[in-house]
Amino acid sequence: xxxxxxxxxxxxxxxxxxxxxxxxxxxxxxxxxxxxxxxxxxxxxxxxxxxxxxxxxxxxxxxxxxxxxxxxxxxxxxxxxxxxxxxxxxxxxxxxxxxxxxxxxxxxxxxxxxxxxxxxxxxxxxxxxxxxxxxxxxxxxxxxxxxxxxxxxxxxxxxxxxxxxxxxxxxxxxxxxxxxxxxxxxxxxxxxxxxxxxxxxxxxxxxxxxxxxxxxxxxxxxxxxxxxxxxxxxxxxxxxxxxxxxxxxxxxxxxxxxxxxxxxxxxxxxxxxxxxxxxxxxxxxxxxxxxxxxxxxxxxxxxxxxxxxxxxxxxxxxxxxxxxxxxxxxxxxxxxxxxxxxxxxxxxxxxxxxxxxxxxxxxxxxxxxxxxxxxxxxxxxxxxxxxxxxxxxxxxxxxxxxxxxxxxxxxxxxxxxxxxxxxxxxxxxxxxxxxxxxxxxxxxxxxxxxxxxxxxxxxxxxxxxxxxxxxxxxxxxxxxxxxxxxxxxxxxxxxxxxxxxxxxxxxxxxxxxxxxxxxxxxxxxxxxxxxxxxxxxxxxxxxxxxxxxxxxxxxxxxxxxxxxxxxxxxxxxxxxxxxxxxxxxxxxxxxxxx
Amino acid sequence: xxxxxxxxxxxxxxxxxxxxxxxxxxxxxxxxxxxxxxxxxxxxxxxxxxxxxxxxxxxxxxxxxxxxxxxxxxxxxxxxxxxxxxxxxxxxxxxxxxxxxxxxxxxxxxxxxxxxxxxxxxxxxxxxxxxxxxxxxxxxxxxxxxxxxxxxxxxxxxxxxxxxxxxxxxxxxxxxxxxxxxxxxxxxxxxxxxxxxxxxxxxxxxxxxxxxxxxxxxxxxxxxxxxxxxxxxxxxxxxxxxxxxxxxxxxxxxxxxxxxxxxxxxxxxxxxxxxxxxxxxxxxxxxxxxxxxxxxxxxxxxxxxxxxxxxxxxxxxxxxxxxxxxxxxxxxxxxxxxxxxxxxxxxxxxxxxxxxxxxxxxxxxxxxxxxxxxxxxxxxxxxxxxx
Ligand SMILES: Cc1cc2nc3c(=O)[nH]c(=O)nc-3n(C[C@H](O)[C@H](O)[C@H](O)COP(=O)(O)O)c2cc1C
Ligand code: SF4
Ligand code: SF4
Ligand code: SF4
Ligand code: SF4
Ligand code: FES
Numbered sequence: 001x002x003x004x005x006x007x008x009x010x011x012x013x014x015x016x017x018x019x020x021x022x023x024x025x026x027x028x029x030x031x032x033x034x035x036x037x038x039x040x041x042x043x044x045x046x047x048x049x050x051x052x053x054x055x056x057x058x059x060x061x062x063x064x065x066x067x068x069x070x071x072x073x074x075x076x077x078x079x080x081x082x083x084x085x086x087x088x089x090x091x092x093x094x095x096x097x098x099x100x101x102x103x104x105x106x107x108x109x110x111x112x113x114x115x116x117x118x119x120x121x122x123x124x125x126x127x128x129x130x131x132x133x134x135x136x137x138x139x140x141x142x143x144x145x146x147x148x149x150x151x152x153x154x155x156x157x158x159x160x161x162x163x164x165x166x167x168x169x170x171x172x173x174x175x176x177x178x179x180x181x182x183x184x185x186x187x188x189x190x191x192x193x194x195x196x197x198x199x200x201x202x203x204x205x206x207x208x209x210x211x212x213x214x215x216x217x218x219x220x221x222x223x224x225x226x227x228x229x230x231x232x233x234x235x236x237x238x239x240x241x242x243x244x245x246x247x248x249x250x251x252x253x254x255x256x257x258x259x260x261x262x263x264x265x266x267x268x269x270x271x272x273x274x275x276x277x278x279x280x281x282x283x284x285x286x287x288x289x290x291x292x293x294x295x296x297x298x299x300x301x302x303x304x305x306x307x308x309x310x311x312x313x314x315x316x317x318x319x320x321x322x323x324x325x326x327x328x329x330x331x332x333x334x335x336x337x338x339x340x341x342x343x344x345x346x347x348x349x350x351x352x353x354x355x356x357x358x359x360x361x362x363x364x365x366x367x368x369x370x371x372x373x374x375x376x377x378x379x380x381x382x383x384x385x386x387x388x389x390x391x392x393x394x395x396x397x398x399x400x401x402x403x404x405x406x407x408x409x410x411x412x413x414x415x416x417x418x419x420x421x422x423x424x425x426x427x428x429x430x431x432x433x434x435x436x437x438x439x440x441x442x443x444x445x446x447x448x449x450x451x452x453x454x455x456x457x458x459x460x461x462x463x464x465x466x467x468x469x470x471x472x473x474x475x476x477x478x479x480x481x482x483x484x485x486x487x488x489x490x491x492x493x494x495x496x497x498x499x500x501x502x503x504x505x506x507x508x509x510x511x512x513x514x515x516x517x518x519x520x521x522x523x524x525x526x527x528x529x530x531x532x533x534x535x536x537x538x539x540x541x542x543x544x545x546x547x548x549x550x551x552x553x554x555x556x557x558x559x560x561x562x563x564x565x566x567x568x569x570x571x572x573x574x575x576x577x578x579x580x581x582x583x584x585x586x587x588x589x590x591x592x593x594x
Numbered sequence: 595x596x597x598x599x600x601x602x603x604x605x606x607x608x609x610x611x612x613x614x615x616x617x618x619x620x621x622x623x624x625x626x627x628x629x630x631x632x633x634x635x636x637x638x639x640x641x642x643x644x645x646x647x648x649x650x651x652x653x654x655x656x657x658x659x660x661x662x663x664x665x666x667x668x669x670x671x672x673x674x675x676x677x678x679x680x681x682x683x684x685x686x687x688x689x690x691x692x693x694x695x696x697x698x699x700x701x702x703x704x705x706x707x708x709x710x711x712x713x714x715x716x717x718x719x720x721x722x723x724x725x726x727x728x729x730x731x732x733x734x735x736x737x738x739x740x741x742x743x744x745x746x747x748x749x750x751x752x753x754x755x756x757x758x759x760x761x762x763x764x765x766x767x768x769x770x771x772x773x774x775x776x777x778x779x780x781x782x783x784x785x786x787x788x789x790x791x792x793x794x795x796x797x798x799x800x801x802x803x804x805x806x807x808x809x810x811x812x813x814x815x816x817x818x819x820x821x822x823x824x825x826x827x828x829x830x831x832x833x834x835x836x837x838x839x840x841x842x843x844x845x846x847x848x849x850x851x852x853x854x855x856x857x858x859x860x861x862x863x864x865x866x867x868x869x870x871x872x873x874x875x876x877x878x879x880x881x882x883x884x885x886x887x888x889x890x891x892x893x894x895x896x897x898x899x900x901x902x903x904x905x906x907x908x909x910x911x912x913x914x915x916x917x918x919x920x921x922x923x924x925x926x927x928x929x930x931x932x933x934x935x936x937x938x939x940x941x942x943x944x945x946x947x948x949x950x951x952x953x954x955x956x957x958x959x960x961x962x963x964x965x966x967x968x969x970x971x972x973x974x975x976x977x978x979x980x981x
Contacts, residue, residue: 048915
């Protein structure tokens with residue numbers, strides 16, 4: 001067991017593992033110390049200084065987040081000296097800040113605002129030192145960067161470096177000119193940024209936000225000429241409630257559908273449907289590659305890697321442009337959905353596709369950018385007209401005056417509203433792998449995957465890189481080439497872990513056949529478009545909700561989804577067929593590393 | 595307690611009566627603990643500004659268990675008006691290098707660096723020649739300690755020991771949180787002694803003449819001698835080695851131009867002392883001794899002096915922490931506003947309080963010490979701030 005130290009905080013004795021901070025120790029005994037630069041996901045910065053406390057024997061104040069608890073320490077967290085200092089620090093931050101809470105997107109969900117209010121900061125103590133010539137960078141499809149609301153806590157910088165290993169953001173200049181910037185101060189759309197949005201969910205203020213599109217959507221809804229379709233991703237339903245009064249981890253699927261219908265969407269559909277479809281296409285692509293490798297001895301790229309996370313896709317395009325062949329050619333569920341909305345759906349419903357506005361409700365910031373990739377126009381139109389984050393949807397529901405807490409449930413519309421549990425678990429890290437294995441194993445052997453209740457537990461959980469293997473035995477004749485093969489799988493989430501996987505591939509040492517990679521820690525449930533805050537405790541609750549949703553579904557394997565069976569009968573004909581190729585698969589491009 | 599005598603001495607710059615590598619060799623014949631104790635007894639404090647007892651620092655570093663330790667000579671000397679460290683590196687480099695080597699031998703380090711101010715890069719060739727010589731000697735006496743030069747990043751704040759280490763590690767020169775201190779976890783996470791150039795040279799001399807002899811310089815409180823970079827309204831600008839413990843009165847009489855109104859002791863991070871307190875002020879007691887000693891005569895506007903300091907701080911702060919980044923700007927804007935009448939004179943009191951918050955909450959010595967010059971100037975020259 002780790003060594004324990006004992007200290008005293010506000011008169012209470014606390015025992016805690018050596019190496020933990022004073023802040024951790026205070027939390028343990030329910031003493032709240034305010035913080036701004038601190039975030040559970042990130043390394044210590046200790047730069048905002050609002051967490052200062054008095055430490056006996058020191059004549060300066062001690063930053064509790066950055067100071068390890070030590071044996072015998074005597075700490076006071078709320079003395080007049082401490083309060084005065086914190087209030088002064090808050091007044092300083094406000095003096096540098098473009099305080100626009102009445103119009104700010106993060107208002108009521110802003111750590112700076114909360115603390116300024118808590119300390120009742122008088123805005124007029126100090127002169128304004130807000131920089132005057134600051135422009136909001138709206139160049140990116142996904143991210144808006146407003147330096148006038150930045151408190152220089154460097155949470156974004158640490159996020160982009162430690163969680164994502166992209167290093168798109170950096171601290172530049174010194175002293176009064178110190179700021180968060182990009183390589184050569186280039187606009188956000190010209191740098192290596194993957195649009196993952198993790199910096200947004202880790203930003204305490206409104207300095208980093210997603211580019212919002214809901215005004216355009218409201219307009220489309222109001223336009224009687226337009227048929228507005230929304231599909232919502234699995235992770236939205238397990239997180240949206242957090243913004244609307246429900247405890248973390250509550251499933252609000254039915255209420256969400258009701259709300260969206262009330263708001264005036266003409267059709268509310270389920271991205272899980274196209275997640276199921278992705279599984280069919282992707283599993284078949286994998287089997288094809290395995291067959292090419294094992295039977296035809298062709299030089300195909302293995303391991304194959306999932307491609308449903310657009311932040312991850314942009315990451316590999318920038319960082320490993322020579323290895324794009326490993327990516328599955330499958331579009332993400334969002335983009336499959338979009339392409340089908342303006343073809344299959346339009347055809348079945350008898351609606352002119354040019355009148356359809358297809359909206360994607362996503363836990364993700366990168367999906368906005370993905371929707372605008374020039375490749376994504378295979379339907380002949382903009383396959384997806386706009387991507388909304390979970391947060392934007394939450395805002396829209398509030399704007400419509402709906403009493404979400406009291407709402408009755410309804411079901412998704414059809415067509416493209418039916419899904420299996422496999423489609424649902426796409427939202428959690430390991431979910432795509434599990435869904436793919438449920439189907440692939442069945443296709444290969446004609447039997448369900450040999451795990452209790454189809455729950456492939458080794459691929460679940462928050463470990464950065466997970467591995468599993470499955471041995472195929474008694475294969476169906478068509479797949480006899482896999483007889484006795486032990487296939488190896490890996491799952492990575494958070495781009496820093498993706499990098500490890502890729503470096504292994506580059507070195508020619510990857511033992512895997514198939515890899516799932518999600519850009520965001522925890523997978524989509526921890527996406528850059530999800531409610532703020534997100535941390536491991538919250539991720540775990542959202543993940544649990546996802547697996548509960550899966551268990552509650554009558555159908556748990558993608559290939560059993562009747563709507564999937566039907567779309568192949570009526571429209572696509574067969575997996576990897578010509579129509580699929582045209583609508584559901586895509587190509588990638590090499591990008592530069594900077 | 596003052597000896598009230600201003601003695602110019604010649605310990606540090608004394609000629610090599612015993613060649614410095616002889617000092618190293620002789621020192622290495624003694625038990626390590628005895629050498630550390632000698633340094634502790636000598637009362638030698640760091641000459642880089644913070645004034646931490648050098649012997650203790652080495653003792654703590656010696657106690658650390660680690661496969662690797664480092665010794666770094668801080669030659670960043672970024673403060674305007676100071677050039678004593680350069681002078682040492684040019685005139686008595688062997689004393690500095692010996693000091694590093696003794697430290698390395700004591701604490702068990704095999705690798706050392708001289709972190710050289712970027713502007714001093716023209717010295718590299720000469721220093722390298724000296725290092726070659728040293729490495730030869732080291733080989734002869736069987737000391738496994740190599741020294742390299744590391745060129746500084748060019749920012750004042752990189753002189754702060756943890757920012758210096760960050761910059762050596764290829765990162766942005768931002769000070770770290772302390773603890774852990776460099777002696778616990780420094781360069782590449784290993785125990786590291788960072789000392790000023792002058793501290794190493796002085797340590798060599800302590801080993802040469804012994805603590806007792808060294809302690810004969812100075813007072814009960816302040817031992818030894820120290821280099822002063824004297825600038826401002828002085829006919830004797832330049833580097834002078836003086837015995838510690840002199841009163842400011844004697845100092846001003848010796849180095850002032852007869853019209854001295856105030857002296858800034860301890861550089862920009864130090865205090866500004868007005869004439870009426872010269873008699874009761876002992877240099878080095880309760881005030882820092884780093885940086886340059888600036889002499890101001892009656893023609894100087896203390897508002898301008900303070901303005902310059904604040905301008906310097908608000909530019910040279912690394913900018914990472916709230917109190918220092920914004921506080922320095924507020925102080926600067928604030929005195930401008932009082933001067934122009936936009937804010938009432940009482941606003942100065944608010945600003946003094948702010949500088950106290952900065953002292954209490956800033957991450958490193960830069961932000962913590964702004965209050966020294968700020969409140970001493972504002973309190974002693976309030977009129978000049980307003981009119
Ligand atoms: C902003 C700032 C700048 C500093 N610059 C220097 C410097 O240029 N040279 C130096 O020796 N110490 C400098 N220091 C002090 C170092 O942090 C450190 O205390 C010193 O190198 C320790 O050596 P010493 O114990 O021999 O003084 C600076 C400190 C601060 C806060
Ligand atoms: S970032 Fe926070 S404090 Fe600033 S304007 Fe927005 S809500 Fe207000
Ligand atoms: S969106 Fe992701 S990649 Fe882009 S700057 Fe933010 S954290 Fe970095
Ligand atoms: S953009 Fe946000 S996270 Fe980044 S430094 Fe500014 S306030 Fe902090
Ligand atoms: S006190 Fe100033 S120089 Fe030191 S860490 Fe803070 S901002 Fe940087
Ligand atoms: S939360 Fe501790 S310094 Fe910012």
